[in-house]
Structure formats: C-alpha cells, structure tokens
Amino acid sequence: MKTPTCLVFTVLLSSAFTLFAQQDDTLKLKPSYFEVNAYVEDNESCLRCHGEAKFVIEDPNTGRSTHELMYHERAIDRDAFYSSVHRTFACTDCHSYDFNTFPHPVETRVEEQFLCMDCHGYDETFAQYHFEDIEMEFQESIHNIEEFTCWKCHDPHSYRAFMRNADDLAEAILYDNNMCLRCHANFDRFTLLTDREEIVVVDSHDWLPNQTAHFQSVRCIECHTEINDSILIAHKILPITEAVQNCEECHSKDSRLMHTLYKFQSLEERKGGFINAIMINNSYVIGANQNILLNRLSFIVFGLTFLVIVFHIYLRIKKQKNS
C-alpha cells in the first residue's frame, strides 16, 4: 500500500470508529491529580483508553461494537502516573500529537522516544542527580545493547525516586528489584532484547543461603553493579562472571552495603552502639553489624577470666615448689 493510500485509509478508519472508555471518566479523576497536573482533562483523551483495563470500539455506521482489553504494556495507571516524577506532564509533552488520531498511525508506534538525557542531561537544574555519570555507566554496562533504553527499567509513566526518599527501605528494595524482574522474571519481555536462554532467578541464585531473606533485604544491584561513589544508584551492570559471590563483601565490618544500599542515608538516623548501624533500620547483617559495647565487654570478660586462671596456675606452681 502506497503512503497516500495508507493515509486516506487511516483517516477513513478514524472517522468510522468511535472509541470510548467503559466507565464514566469523571469518577476516575481524583482531586489529587488536579493538584499536581494542569492537563488532567487533556490527558484523559489518552487515559480514557490507556488508563482502563478495557475499552470499547463502536462502528457508528453499523452500530456494532466490541470490547477490547488494553494491552498491559500500553496501560497507564493514573494513580502511579500522577505520583510519578513526571506527574506534572501532559501526554503530548513527550508523545506526538498524532496519537490524537485513532487508530493511531503506524508512525506513532515507532516514534523516537525522548530519553532521560534529552531533558535531564547537561542541565544545572538536574546536576545533583548526575545524569551524565549515569549515562556513562550505562554505556559501559552489559545492558548497553540495541533497543535497551532507560525506559526498559524506569517506566516514565510511573517512575518514582524511591531510594532517595525511602521511608520504608524494604518497600524501596522491592520497587527496585521489581525493575529487574520485569524482564528477568518475564521471559517474553526478556526476548525482546536478547536471544539468550531464559534465566530463572531463583535457580541461578541457588548458591545463596536464605535466599528469601537476601531478596527482601538487598537490591539486585548490590551484587550486580560496580560501586560508584559519585552517584546514588550504580548503573554499570556487570557481566554475570563479575557479580559479587563473596559473602564477606557484605558480611564484614567494611561492608559493601555501606557503599551501595546505605550509601546516602544519614548515619545519624540510627545508632545504638552498632557498627554500620544504619543497616539495622532495615535488616541485620551478620559480620557487618557488631555491637561495640558487647565487643569491648567480651574482651574485658575474657581477659579477666584468663588473668584469674593464669594467677591461679601461678599460685599452684608456687605451692608445689614450696612443698
């Protein structure tokens, strides 16, 4: 089909079909959305379908209609979007106006997407986030393959800066790990980017004792990235052969976790006489968390006991010599 014919066909289809959401849109619009976004009603022209689990297409000429499920990859959760880092945006800030046409022209499917660096790079406003360093790390990462973009992990419609503002670290860890599992626990998504064999995360970590406790207490990137002190979250994902498998990297006084998971959290948040005390807010790492008072007390008690025994032996030897 030649391009002009295709365009005509698209226009005809657009006028032929009426598209509407299943329920009353106004019920879904919470006051909190309007507090953060000036384009809520404009955005509804997209979200009335993309914000729903299903939608209806009706042909006004025949009166026939059909229910369709919204493909989950194209679904946008309103709550998630209006609490994300991009909550102030209109859909068309990033997406083409061509999306206002339905069915969407095929060109929109392959539109060039904005990436993090397009807006955030080399901009003083965002300097504190070190996007340039993140980009550089990504370039060196094993994730730097064709079609792999920031969005593969950071869904721009729902991304929240969880770690930076984490009140509940366990929730932040879950959020972070789910980013990895989106592909690494979903082989269909995984195959979009690679021809590698399926990785079963549980099986590939069967060497790890107390697997559940580890998965709940640390992020995948604790072991699968290279430490970088200049950015909050390391983005240089290492090849599997370079992943941390040495327990002492975390389970020791100089725990790696203090340079990764707990790097930017205030050491003042929790003390209580423990080494690497900040970890105790969320977890407890044998070897890394030692109670300083108990350490000192144990040396004193052991030392005194030893001295008493040595003194007793001395007196016994002296007595034996005298007799």
Place this chain on the structure above:
Amino acid sequence: MASTKIYLYPIWIRLWHLLNALMFLVLIFTGIMLRYAAGSQGFIPFEVSVAIHNVCAIILTINYGIFVIGNMVSGNGMYYRKWRKNILPKLWKQFLFYAVGIFKNEPHPFPITKKQKFNPLQKVSYVFAMYFGMPLLIISGLGLMFPEYISNTVFKINGLVFYDVLHIVVGFVLSIFLLIHLYTCTLGDKPGTLFKSMINGYHEEHG
C-alpha cells in the same frame, strides 16, 4: 596410699560429652569467624564457616536432645536436681576452697561420691549451662538459621538483632564457662586425673 575409684561416667555420658565438646569448639571457632568476618583476610571463607557452623549446630542440637532424654530415663538426671537448696553458703564454701583452701591442702568441702558427682559450683554452673544456656543458644541459633520464619520485631527491636545478640551473648557466656570448666578439670589429684575420668569413666582419688 589409699585410693577410691567410683564409676561415675557411663559410656553414653562420655560419648555425649566428647561430641558436645568437639562440636562446641568448632562452633566457637566458626562463630568467631562469622562475627569478625574480615574479607579475604579471614582464616576460612565466610560461606565455609556458615556451612560448618550450621552442620555442627544441628549435631549439637541432636546431641543436646540425647542429653536431656538420657538424663530423664537414666539416673544421671539426679545430679542436676535440687540445686537451689541452701545454695549460697555452699557456693561460698566451694569458692573459698578454690581461692584459698586448695593452696593449704585443705580437704575438698564436698567430696565426690556416687550420690554427689558435682560440687555446688559445678552443679549450679552445669544446670545454668545445660538447662538455661543451651536452650537459649539453640533457639536463637535456629532463628538465625531460618530467618524467614522469625518475627520482624521482638520486644520492639529488629527480630534478627534480637536473635543474633542473644545468640552471641549466650554463646560467649558458654564459651567462658568452657574456659573455666577446662581449667577446673585440671584441679584433680593431678592435672590430667579428671580428663582421664572422662575417658575411662572412673573417678579416682588418692587419699
């Protein structure tokens, strides 16, 4: 020189004691390795310490069960009963013997007989070690072995912190007990006499 020879340590006690001692020593060593893990500078890798510690802990726990059941079904349990009766004066008397009397060749205030295997200090320390310390050590150890099954908070503190600190404190106290136990075992007629008893089962005293 008159000597007395009493059969005090039946074979099951001696085997239990031997296994208990070996496991305890390995557990102390691997426990220290885990507690003070020092990366590549450690004697043995962390994961090896964990594996050895876990296996020995399970053996020690089963062995402890044998001890408790053995004490219930054999006569050995009587040596651990009625330990509170008039205890303070008895403890003081025994303490004075170890501190002073032993250097003046005074007779043992509580000589060992078939009915009285332990002196008051031994009795109290053994009761505390075996019936208070060991259960706490085993329970806290199981909590650390299966952290998925322990509650997140115990007495308003992180569950893992609670179990680990309890495990370390009790383990340390029992290690000090072991040190003193080993030393007091050299206080027989000769330094090796009491160790020999735990091999052949007979307590020997030369009058």
